[in-house]
Amino acid sequence: MTTSEDRSPARRGAARMDARKVVKPLRSIAIFGAVGALVAAVALPAYAASKPADASATVQQLAAVDAQSLVVASQTTAAPVDRGTFSATTPEEIEKKKAEEAAAARAAALASTASAGSRSFDIGNYALVSPGSGEVRYPLPLGSYKVTRTLGGAHNGADMVSPQGTPIYAATAGVVRVSSESYYGYGVGVVIDGVVGGQRVETTYGHMTYGSRQVQVGESVAAGQLIGFVGSTGRSTANHLHFEVKVSGGLVEPIAWLSANAG
CATH class of the missing domain: 1.20.5 (Single alpha-helices involved in coiled-coils or other helix-helix interfaces)
Known part of the structure; x- marks a missing residue:
């Protein structure tokens, strides 16, 4: 039963104050709850995006999900x-x-x-064999040449100046080791390995006319056999035969050697 004291203004004011005290904490709780929900709404998608893939997933499975094709470099082939x-x-x-x-x-x-x-090459009326009967012959016909330079310094042989087309003969019998249209500075050249008096003799013939060689590598030749014609090929400024002689591997003065051995 309500008394007059319960309806007094003082008691009603106190009741309202007590109600406000209860409402304020509830309002704070509601605000904090709303903020928390907002944070969760923002954070959860980001967390989901950055979450590591399941460790059991393979590269092939991921590729299948992405639906992309990957060409490995080792599988490609360059077309020629x-x-x-x-x-x-x-x-x-x-x-x-x-x-x-x-x-x-x-x-x-x-x-x-x-x-x-x-x-x-037209050899004309030249003899196919030089005059003589010895195992050493003159490489050019006697009287057809003039010696202008001989062995000395960096020059390894004798220069026997003679008109172009003068026949050149093998000084000794032997086997052709070199027969070339371009034999270093000799130009068209021939090298013959032979034996004279039991000694190994190598003779070289340089600066012949192009296309005039009459012997080939590996061919056996006789002393005095026609092997080519005088020219001015290679390192040469005039028609002449560059003639070299090596006895047992050592250079000798060609003109003196011919004088001592040719016949």
Whole structure:
């Protein structure tokens, strides 16, 4: 039963104050709850995005999920680049192929020219064998040459000046070791290995006319046999025969050796 004291203004004011004290904590709790929910809404997607993939997932499975194709470098094959008749994969290889084919073509042309020249060169009425009967012969006909330089310094032989086309004969019998249209500074040259008086004798004939060689490598020749014709090829400024003689591997003065042994 309510009394008059319960309805007094003082008691009603106290009741309202007590109600406000209860509402304030509830309001704070509600605010904190709303803030927490907002933070969770922002943080959870970011956390989900940065969460590591399941350790049991394989690279193939991930690739299947992404639906992307990956080409491994070791599985690819470079297609050859074709440049006319050259098949290569880089510009360097193409240039190398070109150089190799050009060198082969030059060598083939030189060999063909040398071979054809040796067969077609007109030897005229020259004797195929020089006069004499000894195992050493003069490489040029007597009276057809003049010696202008001999062994000495860096010069390894004798220069026997003679008109172009003068026949050249093998000074000794032997086997042709060199027969070339381009034998270093000798130009068109021939080298013959022989034996004289039980000693090994090597004779060299340089600066012959192009295409005039009458012997080939490996061929056996007789002393005095025609082997070529005087010219001015290689390091030469006039028609002459450069004649060298080595006895047992050592150089000797060619003119003196001829005078002592030719007959």
